[in-house]
Amino acid sequence: MDSLIACANLxxxxxxxxxxxxxxxxxxxxxxxxxxxxxxxxxxxxKSTLMNILGCLDVPTQGEYWLKGQDIARAESEExxxxxxxxxxxxxxxxxxxxxxxxxxxxxxxxFYQGVSLRDQRSRAEMALVRVGLxxxxxxxxxxxxxxxxxxxxxxxxxxxxxxxxxxxxxxxxLDTQSGQEIxxxxxxxxxxDGMTILVxxxxxxxxxxxxxxxxxxxxxxxxxxxxxxxxxxxS
Amino acid sequence: MTVLTAFRFLNRNRMRSVLTTxxxxxxxxxxxxxxxxxxxxxxxxxxxxxxxxxxxxxILPGATSVGGVRGxxxxxxxxxxxxxxxxxxxxxxxxxxxWAKRDVMQVVYGNQNWNVPxxxxxxxxxxxxxxxxxxxxxxxxxxxxxxxxxxxxxxxVLENLFPSGEDPVGKMIRIKxxxxxxxxxxxxxxxxxxxxxxxxxVFIPFTTAERKVVGAQFLGxxxxxxxxxxxxxxxxxxxxxxxxxxxxxxxxxSEQPDDFTxxxxxxxxxxxEGTGETLTMMMFSVASISLLVGGIGIMNILLVSxxxxxxxxxxxxxxxAKRRHILVQFLAEAIILSMVGGLLGVIFGILGARATTLVAxxxxxxxxxxxxxxxxxxxxxxxxxxxxxxxxxxRLNPIDALRYE
Numbered sequence: 210m211d212s213l214i215a216c217a218n219l220x221x222x223x224x225x226x227x228x229x230x231x232x233x234x235x236x237x238x239x240x241x242x243x244x245x246x247x248x249x250x251x252x253x254x255x256k257s258t259l260m261n262i263l264g265c266l267d268v269p270t271q272g273e274y275w276l277k278g279q280d281i282a283r284a285e286s287e288e289x290x291x292x293x294x295x296x297x298x299x300x301x302x303x304x305x306x307x308x309x310x311x312x313x314x315x316x317x318x319x320x321f322y323q324g325v326s327l328r329d330q331r332s333r334a335e336m337a338l339v340r341v342g343l344x345x346x347x348x349x350x351x352x353x354x355x356x357x358x359x360x361x362x363x364x365x366x367x368x369x370x371x372x373x374x375x376x377x378x379x380x381x382x383x384l385d386t387q388s389g390q391e392i393x394x395x396x397x398x399x400x401x402x403d404g405m406t407i408l409v410x411x412x413x414x415x416x417x418x419x420x421x422x423x424x425x426x427x428x429x430x431x432x433x434x435x436x437x438x439x440x441x442x443x444x445s
Numbered sequence: 446m447t448v449l450t451a452f453r454f455l456n457r458n459r460m461r462s463v464l465t466t467x468x469x470x471x472x473x474x475x476x477x478x479x480x481x482x483x484x485x486x487x488x489x490x491x492x493x494x495x496x497x498x499x500x501x502x503x504i505l506p507g508a509t510s511v512g513g514v515r516g517x518x519x520x521x522x523x524x525x526x527x528x529x530x531x532x533x534x535x536x537x538x539x540x541x542x543x544w545a546k547r548d549v550m551q552v553v554y555g556n557q558n559w560n561v562p563x564x565x566x567x568x569x570x571x572x573x574x575x576x577x578x579x580x581x582x583x584x585x586x587x588x589x590x591x592x593x594x595x596x597x598x599x600x601x602v603l604e605n606l607f608p609s610g611e612d613p614v615g616k617m618i619r620i621k622x623x624x625x626x627x628x629x630x631x632x633x634x635x636x637x638x639x640x641x642x643x644x645x646x647v648f649i650p651f652t653t654a655e656r657k658v659v660g661a662q663f664l665g666x667x668x669x670x671x672x673x674x675x676x677x678x679x680x681x682x683x684x685x686x687x688x689x690x691x692x693x694x695x696x697x698x699s700e701q702p703d704d705f706t707x708x709x710x711x712x713x714x715x716x717x718e719g720t721g722e723t724l725t726m727m728m729f730s731v732a733s734i735s736l737l738v739g740g741i742g743i744m745n746i747l748l749v750s751x752x753x754x755x756x757x758x759x760x761x762x763x764x765x766a767k768r769r770h771i772l773v774q775f776l777a778e779a780i781i782l783s784m785v786g787g788l789l790g791v792i793f794g795i796l797g798a799r800a801t802t803l804v805a806x807x808x809x810x811x812x813x814x815x816x817x818x819x820x821x822x823x824x825x826x827x828x829x830x831x832x833x834x835x836x837x838x839x840r841l842n843p844i845d846a847l848r849y850e
Contacts, residue, residue, distance in 0.1 A: 266763065266844050287767065294765025301847075305760045309457050310450075322765035366764065 211278055213373060213406055214240035214263060220271035221258050221429075232258040233269070234429035240408070242373070245400045247420035247437075248410045255429040256410050257378070263408065264376045265293040277373060294323055298367025302379040304359040306351040306366075312338065313347040316366045323370065337365035341395055357388030364395060368405075375399070377409045381416055393419045447770075451777035455785075462782060465746040468739025469786030469826065470793060473819045476732040477794025480815040482801060483725035485808035490721060494714040496634045496643065498574040500677050501710040502539075502684060504670035504691070508702050523704045525665045526651070528694060529567075532672060535690050538683040540675045543570035544667040546654055552647055553619040554606040561602055563620055563647045565654020571597075573673045581614040581629030584650050592653045596625040599646040600633040625649065638717050680709050740826035743782055747775060747834035758838055759846025772839040779831020780824060787823030791816050 221233040233255050240246060250256045261267040262274060265281060268289070274281040277296060284292070306315045316334040325333070338344050341361040351359050360380060367375050377396070381389030397419055399405040411417050418437065425433035455462040506524045526544055533542040547564040564570075571583050584595045596618060598606070607613050613627045634643040651667075674683045684707050695704055751758070758771055794816075798809040 261844055264763075266847075290762070290765065290767050293763070299763050301760070301763075305756070307757060307760070309453070318761070319764045322761075322767065322770055370765070 212239045212275075213242045213244075213277060214238065215275040216263075216273065218272040219259070219262065219269045219274065221255075221262065221267070222270045231429055233262075235272070236429070236431055238424070238431065238434075240406065242406050243400070243404045244422055245396070245407045245420045246409070246422045246424060247417035248408060248424045248426065249412055249414075249417055250426035251412070253428075254426040256426045258429075259426065260376060260378055260408070260410050264297055264299060265289045294319055295370060296373050298370065298372040298375045300360070300363050300367050300375065300377040300380045302382040304351070304356070304363050304383070306359055306362055308351055311348045311350060312343065312354065312362045312365075315351070315362055316369050319366060319370045333369055334365070337369040338362070340368060340399075341365045355388070356384050357391055360384060360388070360392050361395065364392070364399075368399070374406045374408065377407065379411055380409065381411070381413070389416065447773055447777050448781070451774060451781055455778060455781055461746065462785075465742055466739070466782050466786030466789070468735060468742040469783050469823050470739070470790040472732055472734075472736030472739045473787050473790025473823050474793040474797060475735055476729065476819045476822075477791055477811075477815055478797035478801065478809075479728035479732055480725065481794070481798035481809040481811050482807060483721065483728065484810040484812050484815075485798075485802075486724075487718065487721045488810055489808060490638065490717045491714070493636055493638045494710060494717065496575075497637065497710055497713070498671075498673060499710075500674045500680055501573055502672040502674070502680065502687065503706075503708045503710075504672070504687065505706040505708070506667075506669075506704070507706060508704055523695060524667050524670050526567075526667060527665060528691060529667070529670050529672075531694060532670075532687055532690060536672075536683055536686045538674050538679040538686065539672045541569045541573045541671075541673045543567040543573050543671040544651060544669070545570055545671065546651060546666075546668040550621045552602065552606065553622075554613075554616065557606045559602060559605045561645060561647050563649060563654070565651040566648050567651050570671055571648070573671045576634070577632040579630045579632050580612055581627070583629060589650045589652050592656055593650060594623065594625045594653060595628045595650065596620065597629040597631055597648040598627055599631045599644040601642055601645040602647055603630055620647065620649065638713055677711065680711055684709060736822060736826055739786065739823075740783070740830040743779055743827060744830035744833060746782075747779055747831055748837070750778070751775065751834050751838040754838075755841065755846050755849040758841050759843050759849065762841070762843040763847060768839040771841075772835045775835035775838050776828070776831050779835065780827040783823045783827025783831075784820075786827075787820045790823065791820060794819075 216236060216238040219233050219236040219238075220231065223230045223232060236255075236259060238259075248256050248259065258267070262269050265276070265284075266289075268284070269282055272282065276292065279292065281289070281292065306312075307318065313331070313334050316337050317330040320330040320333060335344065335347065338347050341364050343358060343361050343365065346354060346358060351362070354362065364375075375396075380396075381392055384392065393416060396407050396409070400407050407420075409416065409420060417423055421437050423433065423435055423437055424431055504524060524544075529542045529544045533539060543566065545564045545566045547562055549560055550563045552559050552561050552563070568583055568586060568589060578597075579600075581597075583597065584593065588595055598613060598618075603613060606618065607616075613630060616627050617624050618627055619625070631644070631646070631648075637643050672683070672687065674680055688703065688707060691705055692703065697704065761771065795811055798811060801807055802809050
């Protein structure tokens, strides 16, 4: 079976003034379709940098990155944008919905950028909202929705272009415990019922517990990469 | 959908949007108002020039010295009726020649009196000047020959001598104590291009003026000669022929200057119009500066907007917006802003022009050309001044943009 993600020896170096900062120092990672992975680490561990590269928002300084069999590492920004919009769905920590725009229109937006017809935009957006259980709120503005509801809209937006992969960066960071659990429940549903591949960045163990695989990063390297049950055994 | 999104964004920040467009509104509004006032003034001038006659040539005795000031007003009496008659014979382009002699005199009716310029004229003068009548009619050649005491009065004289509603035709007035019968009332002509009231006038036959009123000296001499051509294109050539014949008649040697002044209606009109044009140009430049300021205002606000929405731009890029999507979005906002500003400016400009007419009494003519140009200009301003911020927005790095607080 072809991996969804295959990274080899990823390096990312930033130039800060006259110093070179290595955010990633040789990361090897393979993800199969249908996996639910949690990536953990303190700030500065490189997890955000890794997410950016995996999400096609950035390119590595060195190394290989193959997404669905395509060589990403050397792609141009136009190409990246194209791949990004068709293959990856993003969920951010602070929901990142466009204000003063209805939930439905927010979910439609990725399809608009892909040039999909207005009618198809609408029907697909409605289906995505149904999937996250928010059809009855489709005309509400973000300011009229609770944190949990906003994040659900964000998930619907991530789903609407039928991506191969969902990347969630601290998706429960701005939510209370109960809403956070609701969100993770939805992720689990998507993973188990629809076979969606999900990568979650988090620093909370409770959240990471929902995933089937844990990766822990430190100083730009992967320290631990194991299936969940084994981690729990190690910790307890 | 991009236009709708842009429109919605501007609508929700209505206060800010309106403030941004004030520069454009003022710029477009003032252009429209000023051009309307300018066009109104031009039409007034054109009407005044036209009121002098059609294709009219004016010949005055005395030379024009440098600077256009005539030397020796009426002092060197060098034009005669015989000159006029000779010109009529020899210059085929002329369809009429006429002459006049004038003096200011007291005119009396009943117990009203009024000091009026009284012109002794040839009947052709009225035809050259395109002067119509509101009652009665002109005097004839035979009345000229008979030196009849008949008079034509202008509207101002009518108002000042006769009680309102009374038809003066047939009534007797006294001009410098000599009784005359009014046989016609002239139609109003308004102000001349140099500011005189053309309706403050009394016309009597030239011969009568010579003999019975002005006095017997200098018989045959005139205060001014008039001529007209059939077509405006013939004016220049007719003027040259007149000059040649008059110089011959006055026996001027080639090195001597003209002892008369030739002026056509077209010349007079051109001077006035030139002034008008300069004024309009000046006002137009001022208004254009205002438009420029308006454009800079738009650019400024858009730059702020881009900065404020950096994170939003990052999100849009993350969910699939390409550079051109972002560029078009912000450009649309700029153009909508300037278009709405342009529209409001046109409305205010028209209102301003109309208000000026009401308050100051100046006529204004709304020129649709000016409206179109000003509107297109405002759209162009939006485009030009929106490009820089829109481009800046589209070039944001998504990662940095997403991190922006």
